[in-house]
Amino acid sequence: xxxxxxTATSPYxxxxxxxxxxxxxxxxxxxxxxxxxxxxxxxxxGYASCHWCHVMAHExxxxxxxxxxxNENYVCIKVDREERPDLxxxxxxxxxxxxxxxxxxxxxxxxxxxxxxxxxxxxPKVARGGMxxxxxxxxxxxxxxxxxxDEVDKASGQVAAALREQAAGLPAxxxxxxxxxxxxxxxxxxxxxxxEHGGFGGAPKFPPSALLVGLVRSWERTGxxxxxxxxxxxxxxxxxxxxxxxxxxxxxxxxxxxxxxxxHFEKMLYDNAQLLRGYAHLARHSDALAERVxxxxxxxLRDDLGxxxxxxxxALDADTHLEPDGPGVEGATYVWTPxxxxxxxxxxxxxxxxxxxxxxxxxxxxxxxxxxxxxTDPDDPQRFERVRAALVRARDLRPxxxxxxxxxxxxxxxxxxxxxxxxxxxxxxxxIDSAAECARFLLAEHVVDGRVRRASLGGVVGAAxxxxxxxxxxxxxxxxxxxxxxxxxxLEQAQALLDKAxxxxxxxxxxxxxxxxxxxxxxxxxxPRDPIDGATPAGASALAExxxxxxxxxxxxxxxxxxTHADQTLTxxxxxxxxxxxxxxxxxxxxxxxxxxxxxxxIAVPPENLNTTAELIAAAHREAPSGTIIIAATPxxxxxxxARPTIDNHPAAYVCRGQVxxxxxxxxxALHSSLRHP
Numbered sequence: 001x002x003x004x005x006x007t008a009t010s011p012y013x014x015x016x017x018x019x020x021x022x023x024x025x026x027x028x029x030x031x032x033x034x035x036x037x038x039x040x041x042x043x044x045x046g047y048a049s050c051h052w053c054h055v056m057a058h059e060x061x062x063x064x065x066x067x068x069x070x071n072e073n074y075v076c077i078k079v080d081r082e083e084r085p086d087l088x089x090x091x092x093x094x095x096x097x098x099x100x101x102x103x104x105x106x107x108x109x110x111x112x113x114x115x116x117x118x119x120x121x122x123x124p125k126v127a128r129g130g131m132x133x134x135x136x137x138x139x140x141x142x143x144x145x146x147x148x149x150d151e152v153d154k155a156s157g158q159v160a161a162a163l164r165e166q167a168a169g170l171p172a173x174x175x176x177x178x179x180x181x182x183x184x185x186x187x188x189x190x191x192x193x194x195x196e197h198g199g200f201g202g203a204p205k206f207p208p209s210a211l212l213v214g215l216v217r218s219w220e221r222t223g224x225x226x227x228x229x230x231x232x233x234x235x236x237x238x239x240x241x242x243x244x245x246x247x248x249x250x251x252x253x254x255x256x257x258x259x260x261x262x263x264h265f266e267k268m269l270y271d272n273a274q275l276l277r278g279y280a281h282l283a284r285h286s287d288a289l290a291e292r293v294x295x296x297x298x299x300x301l302r303d304d305l306g307x308x309x310x311x312x313x314x315a316l317d318a319d320t321h322l323e324p325d326g327p328g329v330e331g332a333t334y335v336w337t338p339x340x341x342x343x344x345x346x347x348x349x350x351x352x353x354x355x356x357x358x359x360x361x362x363x364x365x366x367x368x369x370x371x372x373x374x375x376t377d378p379d380d381p382q383r384f385e386r387v388r389a390a391l392v393r394a395r396d397l398r399p400x401x402x403x404x405x406x407x408x409x410x411x412x413x414x415x416x417x418x419x420x421x422x423x424x425x426x427x428x429x430x431x432i433d434s435a436a437e438c439a440r441f442l443l444a445e446h447v448v449d450g451r452v453r454r455a456s457l458g459g460v461v462g463a464a465x466x467x468x469x470x471x472x473x474x475x476x477x478x479x480x481x482x483x484x485x486x487x488x489x490x491l492e493q494a495q496a497l498l499d500k501a502x503x504x505x506x507x508x509x510x511x512x513x514x515x516x517x518x519x520x521x522x523x524x525x526x527x528p529r530d531p532i533d534g535a536t537p538a539g540a541s542a543l544a545e546x547x548x549x550x551x552x553x554x555x556x557x558x559x560x561x562x563x564t565h566a567d568q569t570l571t572x573x574x575x576x577x578x579x580x581x582x583x584x585x586x587x588x589x590x591x592x593x594x595x596x597x598x599x600x601x602x603i604a605v606p607p608e609n610l611n612t613t614a615e616l617i618a619a620a621h622r623e624a625p626s627g628t629i630i631i632a633a634t635p636x637x638x639x640x641x642x643a644r645p646t647i648d649n650h651p652a653a654y655v656c657r658g659q660v661x662x663x664x665x666x667x668x669x670a671l672h673s674s675l676r677h678p
Contacts, residue, residue: 001071009455009462010080011404012048016057020067023078026087034075034112040145040152041110042074042138045091047082048404049253049266049315052122053105054328059125060134066125069135073142074109081106082314082408083455083464086517089528093166094159095119109141114525115156118144160525167526169513175574177591179221185581185588186218186227192582193230197259198237200582204264206254207238209271210533212278213626214588220625221592235282238275239293242364242371245334246357247392249296250304251275253318261364262371265331265401266318269305270536272297273414280422281626294422298431301415304403309445309459310437311407312415320401333398335369336391337361344394345387353387408455409446409466410536412438413473420480424621424630432484439481442474443493450500468516468539471501475546479553486605486633491553498550501543502565512568514540531573537586544569544590552600552629555639570594593627597658601671603632604654604664606646613651619668620653623675 001022005013008025016023024030026043034041044061046053060066070076081088081104088106094116096102102121109118118141123134132140145152175181189211192200200208208215212235219227238244241260243252250272252263276297282290305312319328336359342350354360357372364370378384416435423431445461446453452466452474475494482490504518507529515529516539531540544566551563570591576584577591593599601620605613613632620630631638635645644654644664652664655674662674 005078008080009406009457009460010048010083011402011406011457012046012053012080012082013078015048016061016078019057019061020064020071021061021076022067022071023076026077026079026084030075030077031112031114034110037075039073039075039112040117040141041112041114042070042076043079043087043091043106043108043110044077045079045081045088045106045108046104047080047315048402048406049268049317050104051264051266051318051328051330052103054319056105056122056134058327060123063125066135066138069138069142073138073145075112080406082404082406083462085454085467085469086521086524086528089516089530090163090524090526091116091119093163093528095121097159097162097166107137111152111156115160116525117152117156117159163526167529169507169510169529170531170572170575172510172572173575173578175571175578177570177574177577177594179595181574181577182218182588182591182595183222185577185584186215186224188581189215190226190230193233194258195233198233198235199260200234203258204254204256205258205260206535207243207251207271207275208234208585209274209278209535210537211582211585211588212275213281214585214592216278216281217589217592217626221595231282232287235279235287235290235293239279239289240373240375242373244293245300246372246374247388247395248300248304249293250300251297261373263331264318265334267300267304267316268411268535269301269312269314269408270411270414272301272305273411273418274536276301276418276422277414280418280425283422284425284622284626291426294426298419298422298428301419302434306434307405307407309407310434310441311456312412312438314404314406314408314411316403317401320399322399331365331369331371333395333401335363335365335371337363337369341391345390349383349387349390352383353391356384406455406457407441407446409442409452409470410473410542412442413470413475413477414536416477417473417480420477420484424484427618432481435477436481436485439474439477439490446470446474447497450496452497452500465518465521467518468501468505468514469536469542471497471505472539472542472546475501476542476549479546479549482553482638483629483631486631486638488638491550491638494546494550495554495558498543498546498562501546505539505543506565510572512565512570512572514543514569531576532580532583533586534583540569541573541584541586541590544573545586545593548590548594548598549629552598553631553638553640555642559639566590566594589627596625596627597656597660599624599628600640600654600656601628601630602640602644602654602656603630604635604641604644604646604652605632606649606651607634608649615668616651616653616666616671619671623672 005017091108092102098119127133243255243260243263253266279290279294320332338354359370419431419435452470453461454464475497478490478494507513531538547562547566551559573587650666655662
């Protein structure tokens with residue numbers, strides 16, 4: 001037996017290709033090997049930018065003695081949770097059921113049929129703090145497998161039954177998705193606000209990535225000063241804290257403290273795409289800080305996560321290897337001391353930067369170093385830009401965190417959506433062009449025979465099939481491009497994806513309920529479906545947005561079908577908004593849009609009068625609330641402009657709420673009036 005990870009399409013798996021462990025990827029051959037050996041499976045699940053995954057790898061998987069125990073007793077399988085979210089979901093549920101908590105690295109022991117019978121997370125090399133060593137766990141589980149198989153069979157059967165019960169889906173509930181429900185959900189979220197530091201909950205503190213757009217839409221609908229204040233407290237505190245990269249832009253995964261000062265330094269595409277969307281819509285309300293952050297996140301996405309073919313890489317690691325063969329040091333690229341600032345900038349500018357960025361002799365991180373914060377704006381913007389540029393140049397000369405170059409379909413769909421919306425709001429055509437380039441790459445490489453694949457590496461698509469969120473977010477991104485460009489092809493490509501999603505992911509016995517894996521995907525212990533919004537939105541809530549948007553943009557027959565599915569999906573999720581609203585951020589955003597109709601602005605464009613058209617389009621994006629469907633195209637060129645002519649060779653904006661439309665208007669002032677007085 002040998003380690004088989006060298007040809008994997010996951011950077012995380014390739015990180016383990018030189019381990020003395022006989023790692024295999026998850027596939028039918030690996031499961032067959034376990035059956036042939038009558039050996040249990042040791043399943044290790046993690047991801048490339050996971051700090052504790054690296055720690056366990058360095059302590060145990062790189063150790064020859066530990067590897068010998070693993071190889072002798074187990075078929076060892078390594079899984080990238082980002083490439084196989086279906087496996088991650090199934091075995092994370094098992095881990096939580098057995099231990100009361102979950103996380104990564106995830107360590108599960110399975111029967112050859114894939115049924116879990118013992119699960120945990122990180123195990124140290126040497127027993128400490130009441131935790132057994134990894135070797136102790138390996139030997140104890142192996143002994144149980146050899147000598148007490150009846151206990152293994154009983155435990156695995158009970159866990160498998162519990163997992164299947166959990167996957168039953170949301171029950172039908174007699175709740176209307178109306179303004180009262182949404183107001184209840186938002187009020188419950190605000191009760192969890194940290195009014196001192198901004199955001200929700202305590203340490204470790206995560207950005208409300210999936211919730212931000214929903215709160216923006218709630219505020220725009222209600223005008224609530226409480227919602228606005230909570231939004232601005234969160235957005236401002238995060239943007240000024242250490243969780244935000246004050247030099248190059250981009251948010252880290254979470255803050256280890258409640259004040260957003262010290263981050264866990266990994267930077268994820270999915271966080272930054274969602275937060276870009278939220279900050280862009282705040283920027284529509286003349287928020288200068290939100291506009292700055294929007295521009296800087298776009299720069300981070302394009303400069304730090306952009307790949308050669310136009311897709312976006314998954315993440316930057318939390319750790320930096322200061323020596324090629326040395327252990328990773330968390331945050332080493334990003335932190336500073338006063339002496340380092342002075343050495344880079346000179347004594348005067350160094351002292352000025354230390355005060356501005358909160359860098360003191362005691363430090364706010366480890367060993368007297370500080371994460372940069374920025375609680376005030378500089379009194380000399382030109383000086384600040386000169387200082388910032390010098391610090392960026394100096395930091396770029398340091399060892400850099402590794403990048404996970406894997407291009408994940410769903411997260412790139414999020415990025416496409418956010419770039420298009422930010423580009424239209426701030427009138428940055430090059431951002432929309434970047435989104436289109438990414439979309440063309442995904443359609444060319446990630447869509448194979450009409451079906452979506454999960455990820456690619458170096459332009460080579462992997463074998464893992466797409467899950468529900470991949471179809472949903474790619475479709476949403478394509479629909480955003482259709483609106484921004486008026487090009488019909490984007491709509492047709494999105495519709496094809498949605499039709500495949502309906503065909504393969506819908507639960508035929510529960511309208512509005514969706515599985516996360518396709519009906520023809522690999523059969524696991526259970527078919528996963530999780531309707532809860534977490535670090536990324538649930539596949540079902542992402543699909544609800546795509547369906548709702550497509551229903552407003554499509555021809556009548558398709559529109560009716562998409563709207564029926566969207567309404568059924570929202571109705572099924574009403575119980576989440578009622579009972580767990582902090583885990584329903586994407587659901588809230590979609591429901592707010594649905595409550596508006598959604599609002600539609602279709603602008604009929606005369607080709608020879610483009611200047612006036614540009615003014616009307618800009619007014620639409622400036623004036624209309626988040627979630628509005630806005631498209632400009634020549635009459636009859638796209639479904640939403642069927643039988644909607646220009647007026648006296650002037651562009652005409654048709655404003656509709658659901659099935660009710662106003663008379664067309666031809667000036668920004670008239671559009672403003674139409675939107676303010678329904």
